[in-house]
Amino acid sequence: MTTFDKILPAAAEVLTAEADLVAQLDWLVINRDLNGRVRFIVPESIEANDALRAKIEALYQALTERIAAHAYPVATGILFEANVDDACAGGARFPLEAFDKVWIADRLATEGNWAQIAPETQGAPRVVFFSIKGGVGRSTALAACAWKLAQLGKRVLVLDLDLESPGLSSSLLPPERQPLYGITDWLVEDLIDQGDALLEAMIATSDLSRDGQIYAVPAHGADPGEYIAKLGRVWMPKVHSDGRRESWSMRLQRLLQRLEARIQPDIVLIDSRAGIDEVASSCVTDLGANLILLFALDGSQTWNGYEILFKHWLRSSVATQIRERLQTVAALVPELDPTAYLADLREHAYDLFLETLYDEVSATDDEGWSFDLASEIAPHQPWSVRWHRGFAALRTLHGRLAQIDDEEVRHVFGDLIGRTLRSLGWAEGYPKVIDGGTF
Structure with a gap:
């Protein structure tokens, strides 16, 4: 057969x-x-x-x-x-x-094919937080990054595009600050040409900001309403009066452009759906991401999932269009022997990149896109997020961020935040940001 x-x-x-x-x-x-x-x-x-x-x-x-x-x-x-x-x-x-x-x-039943790679955006950098598996602390890390960036004076736009498992906004906004509408409302109303009427009522500012500002756009509004019925329609393409067909990911791109024009952010943080599905495809490949953070636990499920994705990019001849935007993040690094854990995760990430996305180079010819195992600038070199009891429950994160100081955030998320700042070229303006994520 x-x-x-x-x-x-x-x-x-x-x-x-x-x-x-x-x-x-x-x-x-x-x-x-x-x-x-x-x-x-x-x-x-x-x-x-x-x-x-x-x-x-x-x-x-x-x-x-x-x-x-x-x-x-x-x-x-x-x-x-x-x-x-x-x-x-x-x-x-x-x-x-x-x-x-x-x-x-x-011809696919869904439009999320992972093989159409949008060029990098030229405006405010867009950073996508993505993981093959859920439950790795991805949304919590995004919220902490948004918090720190705002403390450093940045205007941060946060989008909760984990539409099938929403909740990021609750970590940045108390209940009384939740906006009336969310991304699902806009995508549904846009089908009948009234999405933009909702724009102002789907943006909320966080009370966690100090010198900058966090603008949160949730998956749904304060009252989700018929969320499941709406969710079944957000993937619909829009057929315009002139017969032009606009895919749902193109509509999502248009929404993001509207929000950027309204808010004028310094940076956009996007929480993607976990897994290889329609939403994740749009977040990772269609929105012009400048940096794609690949959250990983050191286990076969993680590496098998990323291998499937990387090899699809290879077969589709688009790997070179996206590989330089990728960065491994070691999620929930355990308190017990973290050095050994990170060394193992780095080696497994290196093996994956070497087998799939890195160019083959000879001992006499170092041309090509490839890195040594120990390279500090390689995408397989994990940026770490430590496991911490106080950040384990997303439901309490807003309260945690409202009460803690830089030192506590540095201990858990410092490596991720510091390296993100350096990758964007922003560390120079903040002399307290040094190697290892200390700030």
């Missing part, structure tokens, strides 16, 4: 065997539909060329014999389009490895 995972290797072997024929084509698209079945899409000029069309049919027949149920009969398995852009429209598009003219068009 041929399973889904064997489709592309089989296609590569079949096309390699007929490399001369493939070289004659301007382009070839291997279209995988929602059911995982494959068709060829070729230039429409081939339709009237009996000899060349017969060769394409024979090529497709050879593929059908390899992938069986994942193919259509030859009579319906070949489509014709004017150009490659039309052939790939509406699908996730990436080249078939080792072929210059062959593209894969994946």
